[in-house]
Amino acid sequence: MKKKTLMITGAGGFIGSNFIKKYENDYNIIPVCLIENKPENLDYTGVDTILHLAALVHQMKGAPEEKYFEVNTELTRRLATTAKEKGVKHFVFYSTVKVYGFDGELNNHDFILTENSPCNPNDPYGASKYEAEKILKSLQDENFKVAMVRPPMVYGEGVKGNMLSLMKLINILPIIPFNYDNNRRSIISTENLLYMTHLIIKNEADGIYLGTEGNPVSIKEMAESIEKGLGKRKINIKFPNFIFKLLCKVKPNIMIRLYGTLTFKQEDNYEKIKYKPKDSMDNQIKIMIGGYKNAK
Template identity: 40%
Template sequence: MNLILTGARGFIGSYFQKQYAHKYAIQPFSFVNDDVETLHVKNVETVIHLSALVHQMGGASDEAYEKVNVDQALQLAHKAKENGVKQFIFMSTVKVYGEESAIAYTETSPCFPEDAYGRTKLKAEQELQKLADENFVVSIIRTPIVYGSGVKANMQNLMKLIDTMPLLPLGGIDNKRSFVFIGNLCALLETIIDQRKSGIFLAGDDVSLSTTELIMLLAKAKKRKLLLIKPPLFATLLKWLKPSFYKRLFESLTVNNSKTKESLHFKNPYSTQEGIALMVQGTVQ
């Protein structure tokens, strides 16, 4: 099967190419280096659009988010549909729902995005779905935080903290957060490609973790002795001084993707413990 893949040099794209080059003929495409007008799509069955301007980049204008996350996605989708491509897969985010919530998000939860990243991803989803018909399948995958070998941003920072600090004030946190190991996400992507199913799908590991549980699993995988304490005023001070950081550490954001698993007859191939161990080992499975 011939595929076009954007974001091929990114975290997810690199993993997907390494793991599935034996199964698919993957043609990378970059909006930075290539021209969509001259993109060769003959005999291509599926386009996978991973590239995006994400919220971690910070400082980007609303116009930049609109251009990358909406305009480029639609430009590529129109090109694909006009040339007989059968499926367009769009990698989205749980940020379309909004921010932290005590209730788990599902595939059908209402969306109230709170930042430019979430708003533009949701807009792209909605516009792409308008292109779907019996000859052009649009598949959308919403992901929580993706982790694995080579991960950057908050997960990488947390691992560095565990490496350097024998004591952390993050004990006894009873929130829940959903994550997805990159091996599970790409297995879901493979399933959606092979079944060519349309709709909105949610990625996620089988269990959610509290911040404390995540730190303990990371420390165990790293074979680091770590003492977690719960200072009485730490959470209050952090909430006042760094509210966004407080939310990520102390509040909940979970997904319930049972509908996705049932509709695709899909099972995650890796447990969270296995995924964390592989990430820490720097192993691509």
Template identity: 35%
Template sequence: MGKNIVLTGSGGFVGSRFVRLNTNKYQIKTIPWQQLTESSLDLSDVETIVHLAALNHRMGKVPAQDYMKSNFELTKIFANHAKSNGVEHFIYLSTVKVYGEKNIDGRAFTEADTCNPVDAYGKSKLDAENALRSIESDSFKVSIIRCPLVYGHGVKGNMKRLIKLARSPFPLGFKGISNKRTMVFVDNLIALIDKIVEHRESGVFLAADDHSISTAEAIHMLRTAMNKKSNLFEAPGFVVNMIGMLAPGLRTRLFGSLIFDNTVTKKQLNFQNPYSSQEGFGSMILGEIN
């Protein structure tokens, strides 16, 4: 049995998958939300903390103070307690939303780019990153993983809606849409976390599949995994413009681009994703079917 690891967020999408894949690899102790700020929390003999627990981004109105309390304040208290109890390595799952909502001049964001979050969620995660970096030392290493959309079996949110769209029997008007979005298959993300645990490497890292994909490519891979034809057509420009006027957020998610380049992460850790996007999409749909 390997390292002693404390995992938060074990009931979430990524956390539950981490436990399933690593039960025989690490000695994993899970801690629920309500115990993270307890001063009596026993972290003796813990080498590494993987902090996944968070109030994740939600469509609609979530008060900014809720994000700050859950993502910044809780993380700061927990990390300080961990450091004072001799924990050597703190791995924090952050978000690419710390960069903002769109690329500058079409250039992919990298690990070194300036952060400019535009919403309360992104700001709360960046504040947590900064708090962690401020207490980092030779005896308390901090690793920050910035994540784009994570997909896999059991996913919710935008990808769940895209799967529902792909399941429909109707032709879809995404042909010719040349947008690009960076995502990460959950098993690739967990492989990256494992690599960081192994190397005990500090710094900022980006999780990403090897190739960014368009909405049309995503629908094609989903329908292929469902043994269906892509059945895509090119929507007239006025339809796309109408979507933009009536639902600008939807237009951005369906037709906008947001890309990231994690070449530095892969080189620094000598890391390669174990799965392609096509394999990830296939696994996701297989899980949905079964």
């Protein structure tokens, strides 16, 4: 069977580099840098699918609002428009769950978002990605299929962000305040996210994909799995209710990230690509921690 030719933007990033490492033998891969090359000047000859990962991600210190739209929206429009004109048939766009404008729920732990839930982004990063999604949807037709991936929290070897911060915290502290099992978080390992992306490309699938695995987990379950991976037993406590409520008022953003519910459920499309998670959370966290220890 003839290998697909896959052009990857942002190939040097976390998802791109791991995808290439895992699936380099399955595709003829063309990595491109959109900082050095304009979309209009790229050679699309023979390209079957574009995996568009290049983006300006959420900056903790902030970035000018117009920069998000310049990179995440306008650059995506130029790339997709040119690719379609040049005969590329399939475009896979990495978006974000930030398009929903919802960071978590501290009171209603039954709240669930789906790929069909309304989007109301509340920051420039989410808004710029959602604008790009709308442009891509308008470009789609029978000769140009578009898939959009909105991953939740990603964990796995080499991962950064909230999961790395949580792992470091549990590794350092003898007493941890994570004996709380009311909340639910949808998470996905790098392994499963890459596998899902591979299936989307392989099947030339369109539609929105949330990237979920198994059942959502509580902060307590995550902490216990990390403890197991670290080989350390911690004293896990629960904040008294009045302290918990006080912290929610004083530090709402931190409390939402740690104890809020942010759950996603794919209503359709998984059947289209025959996606089922490949590995367990415990095993993937063990691999993540092994990579963390080796990198120290």
